[in-house]
Amino acid sequence: MLALGGLLGLAGSVAGLAEPLAAKMVIDAFGSGASLTGPLLTLTVLVLSGAAISALGSYVLERTAEGVVLDARLSLAGRMLRLRVPDVDRLKPGDLISRVTADTTLLRAVCTGGVTNGITALFMLAGCIGLMAYMDAVLLAVTLGVLAVVGVSALLIMPRIGRATRRAQEALGAMGAALDRALQAFRTVKAAGAEGRETDVVRDAARLAWRRGVTAAGWSAVAGTSTWLAVQLSFLAVLGVGGARVANGTLEVSSLIAFLLYLFYLAGPIAMLVEGAVQMQTGLAAITRLREISDLEIEPTTGPSDPGGTPADTASPEGAPAALALNDVRFRYVPDRPPALDGVSFEVPAGGMTALVGPSGAGKSTIFALLERFYEPDSGTITIDGVDLRALPLGRLRGMLGYVEQDAPVLSGTLRENLVFGAPDATDDEVADVLARTRLTDLVRRLPDGLDTIVGHRGQALSGGERQRVAIARALLRRPRVLLLDEATSQLDAVNEMRLREVIDDVAATTTVLVIAHRLSTVTSAQRIVVMEAGRVRAVGTHDELVAADALYRELATTQLVAESPVTASTEG
Numbered sequence: 001m002l003a004l005g006g007l008l009g010l011a012g013s014v015a016g017l018a019e020p021l022a023a024k025m026v027i028d029a030f031g032s033g034a035s036l037t038g039p040l041l042t043l044t045v046l047v048l049s050g051a052a053i054s055a056l057g058s059y060v061l062e063r064t065a066e067g068v069v070l071d072a073r074l075s076l077a078g079r080m081l082r083l084r085v086p087d088v089d090r091l092k093p094g095d096l097i098s099r100v101t102a103d104t105t106l107l108r109a110v111c112t113g114g115v116t117n118g119i120t121a122l123f124m125l126a127g128c129i130g131l132m133a134y135m136d137a138v139l140l141a142v143t144l145g146v147l148a149v150v151g152v153s154a155l156l157i158m159p160r161i162g163r164a165t166r167r168a169q170e171a172l173g174a175m176g177a178a179l180d181r182a183l184q185a186f187r188t189v190k191a192a193g194a195e196g197r198e199t200d201v202v203r204d205a206a207r208l209a210w211r212r213g214v215t216a217a218g219w220s221a222v223a224g225t226s227t228w229l230a231v232q233l234s235f236l237a238v239l240g241v242g243g244a245r246v247a248n249g250t251l252e253v254s255s256l257i258a259f260l261l262y263l264f265y266l267a268g269p270i271a272m273l274v275e276g277a278v279q280m281q282t283g284l285a286a287i288t289r290l291r292e293i294s295d296l297e298i299e300p301t302t303g304p305s306d307p308g309g310t311p312a313d314t315a316s317p318e319g320a321p322a323a324l325a326l327n328d329v330r331f332r333y334v335p336d337r338p339p340a341l342d343g344v345s346f347e348v349p350a351g352g353m354t355a356l357v358g359p360s361g362a363g364k365s366t367i368f369a370l371l372e373r374f375y376e377p378d379s380g381t382i383t384i385d386g387v388d389l390r391a392l393p394l395g396r397l398r399g400m401l402g403y404v405e406q407d408a409p410v411l412s413g414t415l416r417e418n419l420v421f422g423a424p425d426a427t428d429d430e431v432a433d434v435l436a437r438t439r440l441t442d443l444v445r446r447l448p449d450g451l452d453t454i455v456g457h458r459g460q461a462l463s464g465g466e467r468q469r470v471a472i473a474r475a476l477l478r479r480p481r482v483l484l485l486d487e488a489t490s491q492l493d494a495v496n497e498m499r500l501r502e503v504i505d506d507v508a509a510t511t512t513v514l515v516i517a518h519r520l521s522t523v524t525s526a527q528r529i530v531v532m533e534a535g536r537v538r539a540v541g542t543h544d545e546l547v548a549a550d551a552l553y554r555e556l557a558t559t560q561l562v563a564e565s566p567v568t569a570s571t572e573g
């Protein structure tokens with residue numbers, strides 16, 4: 001399509017190139033007293049057909065350019081959610097968004113202005129120069145001399161435009177990131193009275209983008225003006241030299257006029273060439289930024305159609321509780337920081353509930369992240385039913401695990417959409433069953449539109465306990481073999497506390513439950529408790545064993561766990 005657009009553009013230009021020749025025929029006809037009809041008709045047809053073909057060519061080009069932008073967006077969008085967690089930790093979401101939206105737009109410039117216009121302009125230039133040579137070689141030499149000076153200066157300017165554009169796009173990305181950060185923490189920003197400061201950060205980024213954009217615009221203007229200047233100078237030079245040659249009879253007036261017309265015609269392709277080079281620089285700046293994303297590794301397909309094949313299969317059938325084992329697992333988030341996990345080994349038997357407890361920063365959530373393979377351990381192995389996680393296709397592994405995050409996010413949308421988020425094919429019966437298991441049936445009955453009530457950001461507010469149970473229901477609908485539950489630290493009221501406990505006990509009857517526990521009620525009903533401290537396992541046992549044997553656990557149980565669960569603590573004694 002680019003070639004077709006280019007060809008049409010070229011055909012339009014050829015018609016344009018022939019116009020001065022036709023004009024010369026008209027003038028010659030005037031002089032010789034011959035009929036004007038033929039030359040005038042030729043001129044008219046050339047003008048009209050040239051215009052029509054050029055318009056079609058530019059439409060084809062623009063259309064193709066839009067297609068290139070679309071392709072880039074589709075492919076980036078496809079990669080974005082498959083990027084690996086560590087890479088997304090590093091890149092800022094706002095900047096990522098700006099690459100998909102703003103930078104891809106710049107690609108259009110490469111297709112239209114850059115590649116094809118550039119090529120068309122080159123052809124036009126060559127044709128024009130050829131015809132000028134045919135007209136008069138001396139005048140051509142004068143013209144080319146002036147143009148060469150300008151060409152060199154334009155070559156020096158181009159890289160500056162590219163650099164300025166790239167830096168402007170980076171500033172735009174920074175602006176997106178700053179905005180994203182402020183909008184993510186919208187209420188905190190307001191509560192902290194930080195609107196002014198956050199606005200300043202966004203504005204500073206906007207001004208930086210502006211300054212760099214202006215720099216690019218400045219250099220573009222210099223490039224554009226110098227072209228125009230060159231044509232003017234050539235015109236004067238040709239007029240001087242050509243006039244003298246007409247006076248001494250070595251050049252016809254009509255040839256001088258046709259030559260001057262070509263000279264003005266030349267201004268078009270030269271301007272196009274310069275502009276094409278400018279746009280090319282802009283587009284290349286965008287490509288550099290898009291490359292940074294497309295060069296990042298992505299996770300293998302995680303969908304149910306994961307082509308990873310059957311793993312060295314697990315003994316237990318789908319849906320049966322699975323056992324987990326960590327063996328001397330070591331992991332650092334950042335190379336020169338202390339390890340988050342420093343030789344962690346423990347086993348989670350199939351079925352029942354195992355609790356992970358320990359002070360903040362002990363590495364509990366990190367274990368969940370490694371189980372989900374958001375990160376890979378630096379050394380050691382993790383197995384599920386004796387199979388190394390790395391031997392399982394990612395989609396299959398994540399299908400075995402139900403993961404409930406600490407903040408238990410509720411997505412904007414209906415309650416039903418939230419529930420079937422991980423299992424879009426779940427039937428109404430399955431949904432009803434899971435709602436009953438997670439003690440949400442009453443909530444659904446109370447909601448104005450039942451399951452179709454909009455919840456989340458702009459909808460019906462759910463309490464912390466309800467959100468958590470919705471998240472558990474969402475995880476259960478995928479029929480996991482292991483439920484990973486990162487219990488919220490925020491306080492639940494007595495009713496929600498009791499319901500959570502019921503839900504966990506209920507799920508633990510059919511599924512392996514590994515819970516990061518912050519509540520005494522959760523801990524005491526666990527069959528096995530793993531006490532972690534500073535990236536290591538400190539002790540493993542039941543509540544009673546650990547109270548008797550482990551000082552840290554005793555302290556946690558009497559301070560942290562109890563303090564966060566006053567109601568249950570008093571009933572638990």
Ligand SMILES: Nc1ncnc2c1ncn2[C@@H]1O[C@H](COP(=O)(O)OP(=O)(O)OP(=O)(O)O)[C@@H](O)[C@H]1O
Pocket residue numbers: 089333334340358359360361362363364365366367
């Ligand atoms: N994405 C990350 N990048 C770098 N360091 C991290 C990251 N996530 C966690 N850490 C660090 O790893 C260590 C273990 O964190 P982790 O979240 O596993 O602790 P935790 O026991 O779950 O704590 P909490 O109970 O407060 O959630 C901490 O020192 C933390 O600062």
